[in-house]
Amino acid sequence: MALGADELMEIDRVLSDPGADARVFVELRRRFPHLSWTKCDANDVTETPFRSYSRFEIHLVDRTDHCLQITADPARASGIVLANRSVMS
Numbered sequence: 001m002a003l004g005a006d007e008l009m010e011i012d013r014v015l016s017d018p019g020a021d022a023r024v025f026v027e028l029r030r031r032f033p034h035l036s037w038t039k040c041d042a043n044d045v046t047e048t049p050f051r052s053y054s055r056f057e058i059h060l061v062d063r064t065d066h067c068l069q070i071t072a073d074p075a076r077a078s079g080i081v082l083a084n085r086s087v088m089s
Contacts, residue, residue: 015056
């Protein structure tokens with residue numbers, strides 16, 4: 001299932017909130033259960049992020065060709081890596 005523009009706007013809204021902290025991972029998984037969510041430290045991902053926020057980066061995951069890969073194409077995204085720029089609690 002592709003990541004839609006409305007979903008991206010909602011994810012942007014949540015992650016742009018100045019109070020966003022590690023709890024947003026649970027909130028985003030609840031709001032978007034059809035997407036695969038993975039969290040990690042930003043230092044663990046070498047690819048350029050799809051979007052960056054004050055505390056987080058997101059990377060889109062494409063798993064359509066039997067292997068997971070990072071993509072910049074929301075139409076191919078079936079998941080998101082939420083990379084925290086600071087230590088997650």
